[in-house]
Amino acid sequence: MGKHESIPTPAVRRLSLYLRQLEAFRDSNLRTVSSKQLGQALRITDAQVRKDLAYFGQFGQPGIGYDVEELITKVRQILGTDRTWPVLLVGTGNLGRALVSYKGFQSKGFEVVAIFDDNPALHGKAFGENGPKVLPMEMLDAVVKDTQIRLAILSVPATVAQSVTDIMIAAGVKGILNFAPVALQVPRGVNVSNVDLAVHLEQLSFGIGSSGV
Amino acid sequence: MGKHESIPTPAVRRLSLYLRQLEAFRDSNLRTVSSKQLGQALRITDAQVRKDLAYFGQFGQPGIGYDVEELITKVRQILGTDRTWPVLLVGTGNLGRALVSYKGFQSKGFEVVAIFDDNPALHGKAFGENGPKVLPMEMLDAVVKDTQIRLAILSVPATVAQSVTDIMIAAGVKGILNFAPVALQVPRGVNVSNVDLAVHLEQLSFGIGSSGV
DNA sequence: CTATGTGAACAGCTTCACAGCG
DNA sequence: CGCTGTGAAGCTGTTCACATAG
Incomplete structure (x- = not known):
């Protein structure tokens, strides 16, 4: 538009x-x-x-x-939230699991409809009650292409964040909420929003240091 | 300084x-x-x-x-992270629990040393192995004053975020990492860093809308 | 009389371009 | 030469102040 x-x-x-x-x-x-x-x-x-x-x-x-x-x-x-956006999530560590059940998303028009992780022990398992089952990374491309998912939440270790990103983008993802502490390299037309918890705390510790003991 | x-x-x-x-x-x-x-x-x-x-x-x-x-x-x-900062955490919902065990903090010089929640069923329980036990809210003031904690992570429901904030500030907290989706009102000298996950996703959905289907 | 919408003034941040140093 | 540090220029975002509408 x-x-x-x-x-x-x-x-x-x-x-x-x-x-x-x-x-x-x-x-x-x-x-x-x-x-x-x-x-x-x-x-x-x-x-x-x-x-x-x-x-x-x-x-x-x-x-x-x-x-x-x-x-x-x-x-x-x-903002484009007058409809519900399907969202995919990659990485089911502590943070990823918390995000799956996070209530704030649903009410705002976002729904986690697919979860991926490279740990075979988790495949087929679900978090929460009616949540989607964890799928192997190999299925990401097909699922995204089938379901036309455009938004992704990335909560994988920093070491694999870029390679997962490349896969997601190749499949058609256009927006990534990135929790990995790395600067993702993405092509034009793809948006990344970074949430780095350590960075936030560092800003606060700087703020305290500057305003005296 | x-x-x-x-x-x-x-x-x-x-x-x-x-x-x-x-x-x-x-x-x-x-x-x-x-x-x-x-x-x-x-x-x-x-x-x-x-x-x-x-x-x-x-x-x-x-x-x-x-x-x-x-x-x-x-x-x-x-940035003031050449030492370790003790951090307190209030609210042990999905997000709070994930943050307690989040590895990214320790390595960056932040350590969650106290956890508070108003749910009596959780008092005395610990998350992770050697983590601190959950304490009742009533003890927050004394603990913060005793231990001189200056940084807090707030992961409580929006409805109680402001009142918890007031308590923390009265006790001496100077920096708050806020996960509740509200604009906290704080006095001068106190810093707030907001992490609103829904806001981040909204930015992305706006970005997709604007760059065509 | 209250509160919007907006050009114009201002402030703050980023980029340029280059002098100076190893 | 390569690369830093930095005034000056340029740009982007914010605030002011007022004409305008209900």
């Missing part, structure tokens, strides 16, 4: 935060919300909120604000 | 990535590395690498590059 020509990357990131906060407001039975209210809850200026939303359309009404329910719908459309 | 007056936040984030990559280079028995090599591995320009490092000191040698081992030492000092 349309190209998002000049939209700042940070604006897209914040869009997710707006959605989350809007859902919280809705759960508090709020019907309309102003850029100021939204900004205060997220520690963002009201001007920033308005500008971010304006990149995607005119959703507000002067003098009133934004209709919560309507804006939720719009933002979901923009 | 020193104030980091005008250092761009993104530069600090990248510092963690440099460290990770430098360790990989060292493991490949590389002795020196140029800003170009470092940048290529991480998909960053060589000028950016040099500028980032220059914010913290003069670590390189013209004509040669950076001494890998030496730079690792320096970066660790800067």
Whole structure:
């Protein structure tokens, strides 16, 4: 569809935060919300909120604000989560197993429909109740091609992360949520979002060091 | 200690990535590395690498590059991970349990030394082999004050995240790695680093939507 | 009178390009 | 020569301030 020509990357990131906060407001039975209210809850200026939303359309009404329910719908459309995305997961270590049963995904429109691991002892086993069974890596290509899965969660050791990535991309995966502490090399058109837990802690330890004992 | 007056936040984030990559280079028995090599591995320009490092000191040698081992030492000092940080963890759901046994922390200088949960059935139990036992929330304040823990990992449901945060901060916590999908409100001097898995997936689904079917 | 949407001003970050050093 | 460190230039993102709409 349309190209998002000049939209700042940070604006897209914040869009997710707006959605989350809007859902919280809705759960508090709020019907309309102003850029100021939204900004205060997220520690963002009201001007920033308005500008971010304006990149995607005119959703507000002067003098009133934004209709919560309507804006939720719009933002979901923009983010592409107005439908359910099938997601594949590779690697069933501690983290991988936790992610399979993570409740936050389902409610946001993501569903883990296939799990792969190279440990033969796990093949055919399932985590959780109705979860998918663990499949051998050799089946990844066929499954992805069959089911048209485009999103993957990667929670394998750093040493094999790149080779697994190559396989996934060859099969058609377009977005990878990467938990392995390596900089994955991917071709244009494939997006990677990195979650490195150690990096996050390092940022915090730097923050403490700088603000005195 | 020193104030980091005008250092761009993104530069600090990248510092963690440099460290990770430098360790990989060292493991490949590389002795020196140029800003170009470092940048290529991480998909960053060589000028950016040099500028980032220059914010913290003069670590390189013209004509040669950076001494890998030496730079690792320096970066660790800067990030504050040249020692081991005791970390507390609150919330032992799927994610919390996975994080307790997560190997990536230990090797990076972080050690989970205390675990709290409000579920009485878990009190006294331990995850992993020599791990700490789960303690009731009521003991958090005393334990943090006693042991001077400054870093916390928060993996509790969104509904209680803020109240747990308030308790932790009152006890002296200065840095929080937050997995709950809420914008925590914290006073100046306390740092929060958010990991919202749904947000990450939303960014990817947006990315796919924008680059055509 | 309240709150949006937006050009213009500003701030912050990145890239360029080159002097200087080994 | 190769590569660092760094001012200057360029670019991107944020904030300001106000015209405009309800």
